[in-house]
Each structure stands twice: as structure tokens, then as C-alpha cells.
Amino acid sequence: MTKIKTLADLERIKNEMRSDKDLNGSQDNSENAVRIKVGMGTSGIASGARDVMDFLTEALEKRNIEAVVSQTGDMGYSYAEPTIEVRKPGQKPVVFGYVDVKKADLIIEKYIKLGEEVEGIIPVNYQTIDD
């Protein structure tokens, strides 16, 4: 890795990372991938987020669904851990709470594959610095 020496160097990495600002810099910038983030702070992990992440990574691959599964920090919803955010191509991200392996399976089969609603959606309840 060459070191960052200028603001332009920084900009280059930024652009490399996000052809689409909303992708939040996942390295795989494929337009067709489903992007899943698993809340892996201490409370998420304590509630089983690691199993959910392993399951999602494996199941999506086995079921031939193009996806990028990554970890992230605490989403703030301790009451509903584990939490995951799912962003289908071209759609707004949706956060699901109370996600155990069974629920994760349901999310793949119903929400990701068929676009059907799955219980446990946590609506966005905050403004970001860019709003």
C-alpha cells in the first residue's frame, strides 16, 4: 500500500470505494449484489450475530445469490439484537431486528428472493449528517 500523501490520494481511495455513495464503500461494487451488514458490536455478538453472519455468508453462496455480507458496529437497537441491514440492488436499505438463523433464512427466502415482507423491520428513526 502506498501511503496517502495528499488530499487527492484520499479522494482516489474514496472514489475507488464508492461508485455509488450509498454503497458505503463496499469493495465489491457490483450493481447486482445484495448487500447485508450484520451489527457486530459487543451486544450483537453476545446475542448471536456471529452465527447469523456465518449462516448468511454460507447460505447466500449455496443458493447462488450474489451478495456481499459484511460486519458493522452497533446499530443502536439493543432491544432487537441481532440486527442486520439488507439492501437489495436499487432499493432502500431495510433493517431487521431479532434475527436468528431461522429468521435469516426467512429473510433470504421471502424478502431477498421474493420481495415479500418479513416481520421485525425496524424503521429508520434518525437523521444523518447529510440530511
Next chain:
Amino acid sequence: MTNLGGSKMSQHKQIRIALNNCGVIDPENIKEYIARDGYLALGKCLTEMKPEDIIREIKDSGLRGRGGGGFPAGLKWEIAAKNQADQKYVVCNADEGDPGAFMDRSILEGDPHAVLEAMAICGYSMGATKGLIYIRAEYPLAIERLKIAIEQAREFGLLGKNLFGTDFEFDIEIRYGAGAFVCGEETALIHSMEGLRGEPTIKPPYPAESGYFGKPTNVNNVETYANVPIILRKGANWFNKIGTEKSKGTKVFALAGKIKNVGLVEVPMGTTLREVIYEIGGGIENDKKFKAVQTGGPSGGCLTEKHLDTPIDFDNLVQAGSMMGSGGMIVMDEDNCMVSVAKFYLEFTVEESCGKCSPCRIGNKRLYELLDRITQGKGEMEDLKRLRNMSNVIKDTSLCGLGQTSPNPVLSTLDNFYDEYVAHVVDKKCIAGQCKDLMTYFVIEENCVGCTACARVCPVGAITGEKKEVHYINPEICIKCGACEERCKFDAIIVK
């Protein structure tokens, strides 16, 4: 699909500034941080701004310390900048000792680079090249992610020598605390890092004058730092439009206790307690009645119904008899006994007092003993006066912030729940039904079918009664274990 948000942003009660990246980026990938404009503020500061411009910007933003005291961050940086020395230090206080608090842990676990970037900016503005993060060893995941972040930042040339092609250098080390609450106090924290006992010393001198090994040292809290890169990216005038007149920006709270949506929230200063508890927190669990909300941890107080519409900021909370603290917010319902709440915090304080000065070491122990006596039904009215007098003495004569604030939970409950104290002392009753010694188990005659189940589980044979006839609990024998109440299928046993 139903409306999943995104469009009607303005109606949201929360704004995520310190938590901007938390739960959004992969904290173990520096590129994800950079993709969200990470390190842009550092780059701009180093290549386009003079140290005094940065300090002015932080001052203009109105940012105040989020670790409890609320001291203006820009002013602190300025003092550290003005004190000349061959070496200066930037310290991040990640001790987070309040029971139930996890704001700082979440920030470090979710967005470690924000803190690193802010520390480097602080270093540049005050003329320090070394940063130290003091974190409790009980935070293994936060430590792990910090280590990865520091490693990656070094790899990318964002920590180390010649940052952004300038001759400014800055590097950061992690120091571990054993998790003593008093080590969060900045002078104790510094002594602990120096390898001395983690005991506070009298201020002044403040760390900004004479801190780590006697050098000018800036100590800020994790959340304070997490705001810095964003303030410098968006501008002081963006930040100071959020909040109240004297408290700018947002505050992160860890909502806990008898509330539906336990979790992390970040609200603009000036949001009311009611909005946090009912609109964001979803209200009280099991639709019980709200009784009190505790802020400020062991240094804070319990606020009641009449404070619910108080806009949260540093000054209002102090005026209401509590304090902002670092962000713990514990909601209590009708089942919480307020004397027990005060006792809980005093037990914590007694445990955590470093013992250096007697008002705190001995006084808090006496307070605890009085409270314990009251919860056992052995208190007298005179004790309530003693509690208040002793609290005031401890506040006035303790050496550090721990002792100076430790009686607050006692004073605020005495102020707001005096009747409850009196009930314990005079009527020997605990209205909330929490103080075991003051409770009595009864059989409700109308409900009892005489199934004998209760008598069979009672470990001390306190229950008598013939089959198919009303049973009776002998209060002289009953040890209040609760087994009978649990066993009775007919709701015939209650406790009062």
C-alpha cells in the same frame, strides 16, 4: 413495501453525528471510513489550516466535553496549545465506568478511526505528537478494533511521520485500565498511565498545564473526539445550529431499565426527556407507570414526572437536580423502590472509592449503612436528616469528583421521593414492593381453593390449612422466599 423511511427525515427525533458511522461501516476496514470522508478533516487541517484556526473552529462550534463535566473542548485545546513544552500528549478517556453505560464502547467498536483522526487533529492544533487511549481491559472487542484501526492507519500513512506530506507526525498507543471507576477521573487516569496508583490529585494543576509526566496533556472523552472530524468537515456553524443556546450538538445515551426500546440513541441537545423515553424509547415496558429516570450514573440523580418536559442539556439537568454525565439513562417504573435505587448507587460508590480521602471513604460507607437500615425497616426519621447532612458534608469536602458527586443519588431521591423514605421509616412499608424485609405474604381468601400446593413448597412450614380450605401464612415464620406465590395457580397469594 411499506414506507421504510428515508423520505420524511425531518420528523425524526434523532440525529446521528457521533454515531454517524456506527452500524454503517465495517470498522475493520479503513477504506470504508475513507469512503465516508474519513481523514478528510485531518487532511484539510494539516494542509489548509493553522492550529489556531482549528481551535477557533472547535470553540465556535460550542462542543463541550461528553465525559460528564461539559467543559468547552476548544478552550481546553487552547490552554494545552498555549502551554509550551518539549513534549505534549493527547489522551482519549475510554474508561467508561458508569454502570450500564456503553456509548463509548459502541463508538470505538463501530467507528474507531473517527477517534484516531480527531486525536491527530487535536495533536496538530496543540503541538503534540503522541496520543494515548486509556481503555478498560474489559472491552476486548473495542481494543481489538482499535488495534486494527491503528495498524491500518499507520499502513496508509495516516498515523506516523510526515502526515499528508507535511512535517507533522503523530502516533497513538493504547493503555489498559483495570476497570476502576475512579480511574476515569482525569488525574487518576494519568497517574494510572504513569504506572502509579490510580488515585486522583487536587486540581489545579489541570492536565492541560501539567498532565502525563508533568507535560501539557489534553484529555477528552471518546464521544467528544468522535464529533470533531464532522465539525471540521461540516463547519462550526453547521454544528452550533443543533442544540440549545449553551449546549451544542447532540448527546448519545444508553437507554436502559424499564423501557421498551433499550439501546443507543443520539438526540440533539434540547430534546425533552419525554421525547427520549416515550417517542424514541417506546415508553415503559409492560405499560407500567413511569416513576423516575436516572441520568449521570453514580454522580447523577433521579428525575420525575415533573421533569419530563425538561429539555436535556448540561445546565438544565443540573438545575433539575441531576446531571448529564456520560450518557447513561435508566428508566424506572412503579416497581422500583427509590430508597433501594439510592442504596444501589451508594454500594457502587463505596466499592469504587479509592479511599484516599476520609469524607468519601468513610462518609459514603455511613450513607450506605443508613440506607441499608432504612430498607430493612429499622430507620428513624432522624436518619433522613442525617442522610442529608452527611451528603452535604461529603459533597463539600471530598477531594475528587467521585466523592463530590456521590451523594447526588441520595439527595435527589430525598428531594423527589421523600414520602417513600417516610413510608419506609414510619409505616415500615415499601410501596414498590422491592424491600424484602418490609413485605408480607398474604393469602387472599376469596381466591384460595385449598389445593395445598403452597404449603408443600414452603421451605419453613409457614403455611397451614386443611385441604379444600383457605390457607394461612404465618408472618412470624415466613422468610419471604416467594416460593408459594410462584406456585399458587389461583393468584391467591400476594405480597404487600
